[in-house]
Every structure is written in structure tokens, then in C-alpha cells.
Amino acid sequence: MAEDQYKPHPSRDDAAEFRYHRRAFLVMMALFLVAPMVVYPVFVMKALCFALFACAFNLLLGFGGLLSFGHAMFLGMAGYVSAHAAKVWGFPPEFAILAGTAAATVLGVFAGLLAIRRQGIYFAMITLALAQMVFFFSLQAPFTGGEDGIQAVPRGTFLGFLDLTNTYVLYYVVLAIFTAGFLLIYRIIHSPFGQVLKAIRENEPRATSLGYRTDHYKLAAFVLSAGLAGLAGATKAIVFQLASLTDVHWSMSGEVVLMTLLGGMGTIFGPVVGAFAIIAMENYLAELGSWFTITQGAIFVVCVLAFRRGILGELEAWLRRRRAG
Amino acid sequence: MTEIFGKPLPVIMGQMLIGLINGSFYALLSLGLAVIFGLLNIINFTHGAQYMMGAFAAYFLLNKLGVNYWWALLLAPLAVGATGVIIERLMLSKLYKLDHLYGLLLTFGLALIFQGAFRHQFGSAGLPYSIPESLSGGQNLGFMFLPNYRAWVIVASLTVCLGTWFVIERTKLGAYLRAATENPSMVQAFGVNVPRMITLTYGFGVALAALAGVMAAPIYQVNPLMGADTIIVVFAVVVIGGMGSIMGAVVTGFGLGIIEGLTKVFYPEASNTVIFVIMAIVLMIRPQGLFGSR
Numbered sequence: 001m002a003e004d005q006y007k008p009h010p011s012r013d014d015a016a017e018f019r020y021h022r023r024a025f026l027v028m029m030a031l032f033l034v035a036p037m038v039v040y041p042v043f044v045m046k047a048l049c050f051a052l053f054a055c056a057f058n059l060l061l062g063f064g065g066l067l068s069f070g071h072a073m074f075l076g077m078a079g080y081v082s083a084h085a086a087k088v089w090g091f092p093p094e095f096a097i098l099a100g101t102a103a104a105t106v107l108g109v110f111a112g113l114l115a116i117r118r119q120g121i122y123f124a125m126i127t128l129a130l131a132q133m134v135f136f137f138s139l140q141a142p143f144t145g146g147e148d149g150i151q152a153v154p155r156g157t158f159l160g161f162l163d164l165t166n167t168y169v170l171y172y173v174v175l176a177i178f179t180a181g182f183l184l185i186y187r188i189i190h191s192p193f194g195q196v197l198k199a200i201r202e203n204e205p206r207a208t209s210l211g212y213r214t215d216h217y218k219l220a221a222f223v224l225s226a227g228l229a230g231l232a233g234a235t236k237a238i239v240f241q242l243a244s245l246t247d248v249h250w251s252m253s254g255e256v257v258l259m260t261l262l263g264g265m266g267t268i269f270g271p272v273v274g275a276f277a278i279i280a281m282e283n284y285l286a287e288l289g290s291w292f293t294i295t296q297g298a299i300f301v302v303c304v305l306a307f308r309r310g311i312l313g314e315l316e317a318w319l320r321r322r323r324a325g
Numbered sequence: 326m327t328e329i330f331g332k333p334l335p336v337i338m339g340q341m342l343i344g345l346i347n348g349s350f351y352a353l354l355s356l357g358l359a360v361i362f363g364l365l366n367i368i369n370f371t372h373g374a375q376y377m378m379g380a381f382a383a384y385f386l387l388n389k390l391g392v393n394y395w396w397a398l399l400l401a402p403l404a405v406g407a408t409g410v411i412i413e414r415l416m417l418s419k420l421y422k423l424d425h426l427y428g429l430l431l432t433f434g435l436a437l438i439f440q441g442a443f444r445h446q447f448g449s450a451g452l453p454y455s456i457p458e459s460l461s462g463g464q465n466l467g468f469m470f471l472p473n474y475r476a477w478v479i480v481a482s483l484t485v486c487l488g489t490w491f492v493i494e495r496t497k498l499g500a501y502l503r504a505a506t507e508n509p510s511m512v513q514a515f516g517v518n519v520p521r522m523i524t525l526t527y528g529f530g531v532a533l534a535a536l537a538g539v540m541a542a543p544i545y546q547v548n549p550l551m552g553a554d555t556i557i558v559v560f561a562v563v564v565i566g567g568m569g570s571i572m573g574a575v576v577t578g579f580g581l582g583i584i585e586g587l588t589k590v591f592y593p594e595a596s597n598t599v600i601f602v603i604m605a606i607v608l609m610i611r612p613q614g615l616f617g618s619r
Contacts, residue, residue, distance in 0.1 A: 069429075118608070118612055118613075120425055125368065128560060129601050132558075136598045290441040294441035297434040303430075305416060305419060308427070
């Protein structure tokens with residue numbers, strides 16, 4: 001699976017890279033801190049949830065080289081569990097979110113054990129099929145509410161003192177969750193574990209011959225990605241007070257692939273950019289119905305044919321060329 | 326009334342028949358996927374949309390041009406196959422040097438475009454397509470009633486599958502094809518136009534999907550999303566069978582259709598998921614698929 005376009009940063013000085021990431025991170029955080037004063041906060045919260053979802057997905061695709069076409073199962077299942085925990089069991093929001101995340105992690109262990117038995121295209125088909133199974137389960141299981149989903153989920157009080165019925169309090173809690181997830185993913189990518197993962201992506205037989213149990217690493221990456229996708233889904237259910245079939249449907253799995261591809265797979269900030277772009281587009285094109293689907297498809301085609309590094313990948317390549325020249 | 330495990334025989338037979346019908350389509354669709362995958366190394370995500378386009382082409386031919394079912398069986402696959410040739414020439418051919426995943430992403434995007442465009446044009450409600458005159462009615466087999474059209478679908482699907490198997494495994498053309506699957510550059514060195522062969526193979530695979538669509542039109546309603554969920558089941562069928570052999574695709578397709586039908590009788594709650602469960606079990610025991618080779 002060693003392909004040029006997968007390499008996010010060929011031969012760049014680590015210190016320079018760290019400085020670039022720190023600067024970009026500070027700019028991003030500054031934008032998010034003031035965003036609710038300028039933009040409708042619910043829109044930004046939705047985009048933040050999807051950005052975390054896309055970052056979790058990118059951990060698996062961009063750094064592990066594994067294309068999962070079923071990540072909606074983690075987003076959706078975590079949403080159901082967290083909504084159920086908050087509404088029926090009366091969990092406070094922080095424990096509801098934890099319960100959802102834990103459910104997605106456990107699901108990730110089982111799905112991962114099955115999916116990593118095959119590679120490449122088969123891996124994508126297996127994850128898609130497993131997600132479809134979870135979709136039908138969600139349609140029929142008594143606790144998910146079938147077509148209606150779980151509605152009117154109480155937001156409650158976060159950690160006992162943050163009243164989430166206030167939109168601004170909710171916004172900064174969501175931002176904190178996103179930031180924690182984002183930094184965790186950054187840490188994972190730059191840990192020795194992340195390095196081994198990249199080595200497996202580039203050349204699995206060589207990683208095996210160096211003595212790494214590649215299956216263990218792939219499974220760990222899958223479970224981490226599933227859990228973080230679950231964190232995004234659980235948070236989303238609390239924010240929108242709703243867990244529904246939309247979040248487990250295969251089109252959601254396609255959407256997160258699109259966000260990552262458009263933003264730039266294998267880049268740190270690309271999935272965030274991609275998520276905001278797609279959610280903004282959805283906002284404006286939603287009333288046009290099938291045009292949104294057509295546009296999504298067209299973006300896929302254009303990205304694959306002409307624009308494989310995505311927005312951030314192209315931008316970084318351009319900056320690098322300018323610095324070199 | 327005869328009963329098996331507490332279920333009346335006609336009910337079981339009825340669901341078996343539905344299972345065989347579904348299996349006919351699984352077999353045809355997974356056969357097309359396997360043919361395309363063999364030479365192009367691409368999983369054609371657009372397959373479900375092309376199946377849908379075949380059904381729509383039949384609908385159009387009948388209602389706008391007055392062309393009957395039998396001509397549609399020939400013309401619709403040709404038309405949709407031609408669009409496949411264009412897609413291969415303009416887009417897929419640019420991706421062969423890249424990671425195979427890009428082919429999957431591209432064809433997924435194309436599926437979204439086609440499904441979105443047809444939904445925009447025709448809405449999500451199904452359009453009816455009537456059974457051709459000569460195949461209406463049915464036979465009373467004593468233990469069950471067999472509609473003629475359904476019998477025809479099973480026979481036609483089996484014939485097409487066996488025909489494809491014969492061409493690929495037993496003719497000179499098929500030998501070229503198998504050789505090109507093994508080692509394209511060597512075959513090219515012998516003077517065979519491999520790129521053209523790849524283009525035509527994709528066109529043929531797409532035409533198979535469209536043919537399945539025409540046959541499906543009178544059974545299921547013609548609907549822009551009719552292929553969207555089917556293709557996911559077919560992916561599971563392909564994972565279970567493995568894409569190594571043509572016969573494997575056919576046997577797995579029919580077999581899983583029957584199992585799905587029987588599940589509807591004995592444990593209806595699981596009928597949607599049974600194929601995925603079987604996929605999980607096969608992955609645990611024999612990850613390369615029942616007929617797959619490493």
C-alpha cells in the first residue's frame with residue numbers, strides 16, 4: 001500500500017513541523033473560541049462533532065491506511081446508547097457520553113477483529129456490511145425507537161455545575177470535548193505507536209519482518225478510531241437531543257469518507273476543514289434534497305481524479321514548494 | 326396440510342421461491358463484480374446504481390418508445406454498458422497506477438451522482454413495469470403456485486451465469502482474459518490490446534448489472550434507490566464467496582438467497598441481517614471466502 005499520495009509530510013524537519021502544527025492549532029482554537037459570537041452556535045457544534053468524527057476516521061485511513069466504509073455504526077450506536085442512558089437511565093451528560101463512547105469501543109473490538117482478517121478493498125466491504133447489520137439492528141431493536149429514533153433527550157448538567165440548556169455553556173463544553181479528542185489523536189499519531197502504524201501503512205510485510213505484530217496494531221488503531229468516533233456520536237446525541245437512524249445509515253459512512261478526502265487524508269487539520277466544508281454545504285443545499293447527494297458525488301469524483309491530497313494537503317504542498325523555491 | 330418444523334409447506338416453498346429470485350440477482354450482480362474485479366482490481370461501487378439504471382432504461386424503452394421487454398433485455402444492457410465504457414475511458418483508466426481504494430471512492434461518488442440524479446428526476450416513489458404478456462400467469466405445481474415470470478428469471482439468470490462461466494473458462498477469448506488477469510504486461514507483449522480488453526470487460530460487467538435491472542423491473546418497482554441497499558448485500562455475498570471463481574459467485578449468490586428466504590419463514594426478525602451474520606462467521610473460519618484462494 002505504499003503510494004506517494006499517502007505520504008503527508010515527506011522529509012520535513014520535525015521541529016519545523018511541530019511549529020507549524022502549533023501555529024495552526026492556535027489559529028484554529030482562536031477561531032473556535034470566537035465563532036459563537038459570529039456564527040449560529042448550533043451550526044458550529046454540529047460541525048465540531050463531525051470534525052471529531054472525521055479526525056477519528058482519518059486516524060484509521062490517513063495513518064493506518066485502512067479504509068472503513070462503516071464508521072457510521074460507531075457514531076450512531078454511541079448516539080443511541082448515550083441518548084438512552086441520559087433519557088431512560090437518567091445519567092448525567094458526562095456519564096451518558098462516556099457510556100456511548102464505551103459502547104462504540106466495544107463494538108469496535110468486535111468489528112475490528114472481523115475486518116482486519118482481510119485487507120484493502122475487502123476491508124472496506126466488510127466494514128460496510130457490518131455497519132449495515134448494525135443499521136438493521138437499530139431499526140428493529142426496541143430501545144432505539146425504530147424510525148422515530150430517541151427524541152427529546154435531556155441535556156442535563158455537565159459535571160454537576162455546567163447547565164447545558166444554555167447554548168453558550170453547551171458550546172464551550174462541546175469545544176472542550178472536541179479539543180480533548182483532537183489532541184489525543186495528535187498524541188497518538190506522534191507516539192511510537194503512531195510511527196509503527198505509519199510503517200504498516202507504507203509496507204506491511206516489512207513491518208512484520210521487523211518483529212511487529214501488525215494485526216495487533218491495526219486492531220488497536222481500529223478500536224481507538226471507533227471509540228473516538230463514538231465520542232463524537234455520543235456528544236452529538238446530547239447536543240441535538242436526538243439519536244436517529246440517519247447516523248447509522250451507510251450514507252453517513254460515505255459522508256465521513258468525503259470529509260476526510262476533501263480536507264486531506266493523512267493531514268492533521270484536513271478532516272476539520274473537510275467537516276466544516278461539508279456541513280456548511282449541507283446547510284445551504286439541504287432544501288435542494290437530491291442536489292446535495294449529486295454534489296457530494298461530484299466532490300468525490302473531482303477529489304479522486306484531480307485533487308487527491310485534499311484542501312489542506314494541496315495547501316501544505318504549495319507552502320512547501322514556495323519555501324523550497 | 327404438510328408441515329416442516331411447524332411451518333406449512335406452501336409458506337416455506339413461497340419463501341424459497343422469493344429466496345431463489347433474490348439469489349438470481351445476487352448471483353448476476355456478484356458475477357459482474359467478480360469479472361470487473363478480476364481484470365481491473367476495482368470494486369465497482371456503481372454496480373447498484375447501474376442495476377437501477379438498467380431497470381429505468383427498460384421502463385423508458387417501454388413507456389416512451391414502446392419497445393417491449395424482450396428488446397429491452399438486449400438494448401438496456403447495451404446502453405448502460407456503453408455509459409460504463411465511457412466511465413472507464415474517462416475516469417477509471419486514470420486510476421490503475423494508484424491505490425485500489427481510489428477506484429472504490431470514485432465509483433462510490435458516481436453511484437451518489439446517478440442515484441441523486443434519478444431521484445431528482447423521478448422522485449423516490451417506485452414506477453410500475455408490467456410483466457410481459459407471454460410470461461404472465463403461472464403454473465400450479467400441486468404444492469405451490471409458480472408464476473411464469475419468476476421461473477423465467479431463475480432460468481435466465483442461471484443461463485447467463487453459466488454462459489459467462491463458459492466464455493471465461495472454456496473459450497480462447499476467456500483464456501486471454503484470464504491471462505491478462507494474471508500478468509497484463511506479458512499478455513500485452515504478445516500483441517493483445519489489453520487496455521481495450523479492460524474497457525470492454527468493465528462494459529460487460531456493467532451490462533450484466535443492467536441486465537439484472539431489466540429482469541428485476543417487473544418484480545420490484547423501478548426505483549432510484551433500488552440498487553443502493555442491494556449492493557451492500559452483494560458485497561457481503563462477494564466476501565462470503567470470495568472473488569476467485571465465477572462458479573463460486575454463482576453458487577454463493579443462489580445459496581444465500583435461499584438461506585435468506587428460509588430465514589424469513591423461521592425467524593423473520595433476522596432476515597435482513599442473516600447474510601451479514603454468515604459473512605461474520607465465514608470471516609472467522611475461512612477469511613479468504615468459501616471459494617476464494619489466497
